[in-house]
Amino acid sequence: MRETEISDAALLARAGTLQAEGAHVLRVLRLEDAFAGFGPAQVVGSMVSGLMVWRDLDVVFTAPHATAVDVFTALARLATVPGLIAVDYRDEREQRRPTDRIEDERHYLVCRYEGAGGLWKVDITVWLHAVERPTLAEAEHLAAHVTSEQRLTILRLKDLWHRSPHYPYRIGGTDIYDAVLHHSVRSPEDFSTYLRVRDLPISPHEPH
Structure with missing residues (x-):
């Protein structure tokens, strides 16, 4: 092992610690309350797979009728949570969507939350098209296999x-x-x- 590399035991221990911290952050943020009416909050990514190396959470909603006003109303509720220190909002509809696929239109937020061990980046995606997405299934497959x-x-x-x-x-x-x-x-x-x-x-x- 190179001198600058973290040990196998430390990698596994850190992943477990981050997963526990992440679960606490999600309980504190109560995103389903803030984004009431947006459908269930679906946690995806490394929080599900257990392959965490830094403080990063990914949460998705599917709300086809959500407007920018609806999102900012939800953010006003989320802003009451102590520790939320920054939010970057992006309207990624029409030509601003992240891919060429119309079904990938979304409202996208990057939140910074201070707590549970350090500074967390919390990505929130509000999909505007209700289509099957493999993200959760892929993370669950990684966790299991x-x-x-x-x-x-x-x-x-x-x-x-x-x-x-x-x-x-x-x-x-x-x-x-x-x-x-x-x-x-x-x-x-x-x-x-x-x-x-x-x-x-x-x-x-x-x-x-």
């Missing part, structure tokens, strides 16, 4: 890359999962090879 070796590799690669300027928009968790689960990547060197073939930055320190 990833092997011990794969879990450690994923945690180590995420630990190595999550502070990179390329993460998560050029290289993200989905790339790491694909590399480990489907391309037998087991080390940072293997992952660099995986990235090189795809003409992506091969080092987390490579200039943006």
Whole structure:
């Protein structure tokens, strides 16, 4: 193990600690109360898979009739929670949507919450089209089926890359999962090879 690397035991312990902290944050925020009328809050991502390396939560709602006014009304309720220190709102409808798919129109919020061990980033997506999305099922599949070796590799690669300027928009968790689960990547060197073939930055320190 390189001197700067975190041990396997510490990676696993941190993931467990972050998952417990994240569950507490969700209880405190009470997002279903703030976003009443938006449907159930669905937690997705690494909070579900257990593959956490930093304080980041992803929550989605599906509310086809939600307007920007509705979202800001919900934010006014959320703002009463002590510890919420910042919110970035993005109207990602029509040509501003994150993909070419019309069904990916959404209201998108990035919240910063101070508590439960440190500063948390809480992403809230309000989808405007009720379509089947694989996000939750994929996280649940990871939680249930990833092997011990794969879990450690994923945690180590995420630990190595999550502070990179390329993460998560050029290289993200989905790339790491694909590399480990489907391309037998087991080390940072293997992952660099995986990235090189795809003409992506091969080092987390490579200039943006």
